[in-house]
Structures are given as structure tokens and as C-alpha cells.
Amino acid sequence: MTKKEETTKTTYQLPIGPIHPALKEPVMFEFEIDGERIVDADVILGDIHRAIEWAGMRRNPIQIIYLAERICGICSISHPIAFIRAVENACDIGSPERAEYLRVIQAELERICSHMLWAGVAAHEIGFDSVLFLTWQMREKALDLTEYLTGNRITKGVMTIGGIRRDITKDQIPKINETLNYFKDNFEKLRHVFLDDKTFQLRSQGVGILTKEDALKLCAVGPTTRASGIKKDVRVDQPYFAYGDLDIDYITPDILTGEVNGDVYDRIIVRLLEVKQSIGLIEQCIDKMPEGDLVSEPKIPKLLAQIKKTKAEGIGRHEAPRGECVHYVKFNGDSEHPYTWKVRASTYANILPWIPMLKGEQIADIPIVAASTDPCMSCTNRVAIVDNDNHKKYELDKEQLHQLSVEKTRRLMR
Amino acid sequence: MRFSMILPVFKQMFKKPWTNKFPAKYQPSSTTKFLTDVEAGKAKLILPIETPEGFRGKITYDKEACIGCNLCIKVCPCGAIEAKPKEKKIKIYLSRCCFCSQCNDICPKDCLKMSNEFLLADTDPYSKDLIVE
Structure with missing residues (x-):
């Protein structure tokens, strides 16, 4: 019996934040991603306590x-x-x-x-x-x-x-x-x-x-x-x-x-x-x-x-x-x-409404959807993506995420 | 409508930039040298845009009129004012001042005023220019 390679489809996790451009206040998102679609979103707060x-x-x-x-x-x-x-x-x-x-x-x-x-x-x-x-x-x-x-x-x-x-x-x-x-x-x-x-x-x-x-x-x-x-x-x-x-x-x-x-x-x-x-x-x-x-x-x-x-x-x-x-x-x-x-x-x-808003959207839509509630935040941006399959870790920074968004605009304009 | 921004962008290309190039058209390599040149008349200083009426800049302090009631210390939001109990006067650290002018409002003798001066950058927070007494 030959060994058959099996491929299974799983979702992967995309953490955004606590420091991020579209989110001008330190807030942490954890997305459950299936390809380009957001399946689930979670928000973690409490990174900016200024007393x-x-x-x-x-x-x-x-x-x-x-x-x-x-x-x-x-x-x-x-x-x-x-x-x-x-x-x-x-x-x-x-x-x-x-x-x-x-x-x-x-x-x-x-x-x-x-x-x-x-x-x-x-x-x-x-x-x-x-x-x-x-x-x-x-x-x-x-x-x-x-x-x-x-x-x-x-x-x-x-x-x-x-x-x-x-x-x-x-x-x-x-x-x-x-x-x-x-x-x-x-x-x-x-x-x-x-x-x-x-x-x-x-x-x-x-x-x-x-x-x-x-x-x-x-x-x-x-x-x-x-x-x-x-x-x-x-x-x-x-x-x-x-x-x-x-x-x-x-x-x-x-x-x-x-x-x-x-x-x-x-x-x-x-x-x-x-x-x-x-x-x-x-x-x-x-x-x-x-x-x-x-x-x-x-x-x-x-x-x-x-x-x-x-x-x-x-x-x-x-x-x-x-x-x-x-x-x-x-x-x-x-x-x-x-x-x-x-x-x-x-x-x-306006933080909890983000979750129903983001579900079903694409990764490139995260900045505009998150910004659409006018979150009152200070901005820098870093996103780390962990690839579950080969355990390789890489980062998607502010410029890249912005680029993704710009590219989607161009795609749609064609 | 596909290209609604084309016309404004083209118009913008032929407009003069609004920026006031203070202190000179190109950033001088040494500001100190540039200022001495200006004093000697070798270089021309481009003046900053005028502040509006009621602008809150560096505090001026009329020491003679001050009676040392310390009310300004009570309302200062950032603790920028220090009392000098022996002389019954005050000392203001501008590096901590938030320019709210609340001390001007509460002063019973009107000895504190806001001036138009806003060029207060300094490397030393305790430098002479940043302490009003």
C-alpha cells in the first residue's frame, strides 16, 4: 500500500495589533482566516492604560x-x-x-x-x-x-x-x-x-x-x-x-x-x-x-x-x-x-460591533472596516502571521497591509 | 463617475505651495551659523506666520505686581509653577507648562500674561529661556 499524501483544509490565525496603523489605539485582533475570508474575529483590549x-x-x-x-x-x-x-x-x-x-x-x-x-x-x-x-x-x-x-x-x-x-x-x-x-x-x-x-x-x-x-x-x-x-x-x-x-x-x-x-x-x-x-x-x-x-x-x-x-x-x-x-x-x-x-x-x-462587521470580509478590507467606526487611536502597524503548516513565521507590516488594500482597489477598478 | 479626482489633482499641480518656508528656503546646515549670518545681514530670515489674536504662548511674569498668593499653583494642571516662600514670588518652568492660561485667569493681580512667543525649543529643560521668574 503506497502512502497517500493527504491535504486537509484548515483555517489559520492572523493576529493584528496591539500596535497597528488602521487601529490607532493599541488593541489586539485575532482573526480566524480561511484563505482570504475572515471566519471569526476576536478583540483583546487593555494595552493602553495611561492611568x-x-x-x-x-x-x-x-x-x-x-x-x-x-x-x-x-x-x-x-x-x-x-x-x-x-x-x-x-x-x-x-x-x-x-x-x-x-x-x-x-x-x-x-x-x-x-x-x-x-x-x-x-x-x-x-x-x-x-x-x-x-x-x-x-x-x-x-x-x-x-x-x-x-x-x-x-x-x-x-x-x-x-x-x-x-x-x-x-x-x-x-x-x-x-x-x-x-x-x-x-x-x-x-x-x-x-x-x-x-x-x-x-x-x-x-x-x-x-x-x-x-x-x-x-x-x-x-x-x-x-x-x-x-x-x-x-x-x-x-x-x-x-x-x-x-x-x-x-x-x-x-x-x-x-x-x-x-x-x-x-x-x-x-x-x-x-x-x-x-x-x-x-x-x-x-x-x-x-x-x-x-x-x-x-x-x-x-x-x-x-x-x-x-x-x-x-x-x-x-x-x-x-x-x-x-x-x-x-x-x-x-x-x-x-x-x-x-x-x-x-x-x-464601538469595539464589539467590529466583530460582526469583519466576519466574512477579506484581509484587505480590515483597514477600511476597522477605520469605519472612527476608532480613536494612535498609529503604527505591525502584524505577525504564523503559518500553521510549515511553522514558518513571517510578518506583514503596515506598508504591506496598506499595499494589499491599494491592490484590491486597483483590482476592482479594472 | 470613475476619475472624479483627476481635475482637482491637475489644478493642484499648478498652484503655489502654501508652505511658509521658515526660517529659510532650504534648511541651513547649521542654525546657529545661519542666525549669526542673519544678524550680520548676510542671510535673509523668512518670518514665521503670525500668530492669531489670543494665542497662548510663553508666559510673561510681572514680578513687582505679584503678591505671592500661590493661587496659580493651586490650579496649574501640570505642576509647572513652583513657590518661592521666602521672597513670596513664583517660578514657572515652561518645559512643563501646557499653555492653558488658567493661571492668568485666577491671578488676582493680573501679573501673568500670555505672550506671542512660541519658539521655545531647547535641548535643556532647565535652560534660562525656559524658566520664568
Whole structure:
């Protein structure tokens, strides 16, 4: 009897992370791969513990605002907003009406910056770098406006407990209008490139689908869940600041296309429409903004003394560009340092939806699908692949993975 | 639509680059030598883009006006300010400063201000330029 060589088909494992380009935060993926198809995906978290909450427990709330700003460079308004809402909730501090409107302007300006940044990154992930530069060129205008209004491009440092630190004066309004008009004029160009271009359609339609049921079950937040057709937005559900006075509604992809697929294409639509919505919100705020004080309590030592006496807990929610961001603060009544500070950033809720999105996709789709939830991360990229059959180990680095993605785009274009 | 980006890319090719080539068109091999050349009038310095109004740069400190209340130390998020209890004055380490200007807000005598200066790179975190006192 001759020995017959048998071949058996098995799946192999592909670990991605903890350090990786599409995942800008250290997070580890383990994929079960069958040829090019992803059979199963697993996410392992906990590689980036910076002890920010611990550091915050040794500082007073005024100092924590600046620490919260540094949780995420892109959400540098959203985290302070959620934190000051938590402190205001716990200590029963109100804020003047003008400050509420100014806070909305700052938050929406950040949303424009963040969504533009994401659009550029998404284009880069599918190998369409000219669009990356087109969107970031436009984003530059938003950053210039941010610098003009707050004094800095990224860490704005304008939020404070019980109000806002910087006013928008009458002579600043023409520049705001000019930038907003620039966005309105160029929005059509951006929409045309992202939604009508065949490259984008090929790479994003039907890719990374998150069904409505999965999104509900896994508690996805922000544009990720709205792209799946779920009407969930803190600004509309529980209006805070001046959002209650403004004309704002849920953005779902069916507004534009009339159908909800929950794929990457729908997430692009939602984010682009939200940029348009944010422009509208800023304009409404400028029109409706009343005159008045900027802070309810200008004397910071008095404010700190009030916080020191407080024995309460508070929760602050804010619709960050990536979704709902929650801060929890507890004061013990014997110190101005919080007894506990807990941050739940929006990306955390968008991690589990990755698994149903990635199942059934190709390896080359990992970057765009992972980036489609706008994970809030810092990037480098290394992937190790272990070949089970001959125990040979080799690596697939950032460039190669990016190359795979670019090649797929080219293949589809042919 | 297949090539939606062709036209913008071609247009871009004939545009002037937006970059402000600070401090010179080509990177000088020695910055120190370049600066002495500028002082002697041999080379021309390309100025940086102007900072906007309300920019938060290097802190200026009016020592005479300071009463040593130490409130700025209480709110500084990064512990960049040190008290000098004997003189009742303060010392600011700019290498730790995060330029939030919170100390400016709390100062009862308005002796701290943010200036426009932003060229603060230095090899030594304790160099003279980076300590305000």
C-alpha cells in the first residue's frame, strides 16, 4: 500500500495589533482566516492604560479639565464637556445662556474637524491618497477657524466649570461666516468625490455590514449606529446646552439614499451629512445667541470651595464626533479632588460591533472596516502571521497591509 | 463617475505651495551659523506666520505686581509653577507648562500674561529661556 499524501483544509490565525496603523489605539485582533475570508474575529483590549483617571483623582476639577482634554487629541472638546457636565451635575452649578450657545459652537466645530479627518483617513485606507489631501485641505480651514476662536488648533482649553473661557465677539463673526460658506461651497465637491466615485463605491458598498439588530444588541454609538438605521443621538434624545433650542434631527443614511444598508458607504454618508448639519447648527447658534455672562461663577477659588463641600456624584454625557461619551464623577465632601472619576470614551462602545462587521470580509478590507467606526487611536502597524503548516513565521507590516488594500482597489477598478 | 479626482489633482499641480518656508528656503546646515549670518545681514530670515489674536504662548511674569498668593499653583494642571516662600514670588518652568492660561485667569493681580512667543525649543529643560521668574 503506497502512502497517500493527504491535504486537509484548515483555517489559520492572523493576529493584528496591539500596535497597528488602521487601529490607532493599541488593541489586539485575532482573526480566524480561511484563505482570504475572515471566519471569526476576536478583540483583546487593555494595552493602553495611561492611568489618567488615577492622575485625575489627585487633582482638582479645574486641573482635570486640561487632563481630560488630553485623553484624546481629536475629542479635545468632547471630553472636557462630558467632564464639566458631570461636575455641574454633581455640584449643582448652572451656566449662563450665552455660554451654552458658545459651547455648542465649539462642539460642532470640533465635529466638523473630526469628521473631515476621518473622511481623509478612510480615503487613505483604501489607497485613494489624493482624496486624503483634498479633505485635509478643507479641514485646514476648520482648524484655522478653531485657532482664531480659541487660540490653539488642537488643545483648545476653552471649557470651564460653569461656563466657557472665551467669548465670540461681533468682529469675529465675519470670519466664522466666511469659513462656513467655504464649507458649504465645497460640500458638493466632497459629496461628489466620496459618494459618486466608483472607487469608493466598490470598496465601501456592501463591506463591513452592521445590521440594525447587531447594532442594538452591541450598543454601538454615534455615526456607527446611525448608519445602521438606529435613531440614537444624545443631542436629540436628551438635549443639553442649547441643543434643545436648535433645529436638529437624527442623521441616518436613508435621508440621502432612501435605504439603510449599514455598510461602510452608509457611514461615509452619515458623517458627511453630519458635517452639513454641524455647519447649520453653528449658523443657528450665531443667530440665536443672547448677550450675557460667560461664566456663572468668575471666582475660581470660590468655585473650588463649593466643590470641596459637595458630597455627591454626577454623570455627564456628550455626543462626541464618535458617539456618546460618558464621564462619572463622585465627590466625597472632604476634598476638592474627586473621589472617583470614570471615563467611558465613545470608541469603547464601538469595539464589539467590529466583530460582526469583519466576519466574512477579506484581509484587505480590515483597514477600511476597522477605520469605519472612527476608532480613536494612535498609529503604527505591525502584524505577525504564523503559518500553521510549515511553522514558518513571517510578518506583514503596515506598508504591506496598506499595499494589499491599494491592490484590491486597483483590482476592482479594472 | 470613475476619475472624479483627476481635475482637482491637475489644478493642484499648478498652484503655489502654501508652505511658509521658515526660517529659510532650504534648511541651513547649521542654525546657529545661519542666525549669526542673519544678524550680520548676510542671510535673509523668512518670518514665521503670525500668530492669531489670543494665542497662548510663553508666559510673561510681572514680578513687582505679584503678591505671592500661590493661587496659580493651586490650579496649574501640570505642576509647572513652583513657590518661592521666602521672597513670596513664583517660578514657572515652561518645559512643563501646557499653555492653558488658567493661571492668568485666577491671578488676582493680573501679573501673568500670555505672550506671542512660541519658539521655545531647547535641548535643556532647565535652560534660562525656559524658566520664568
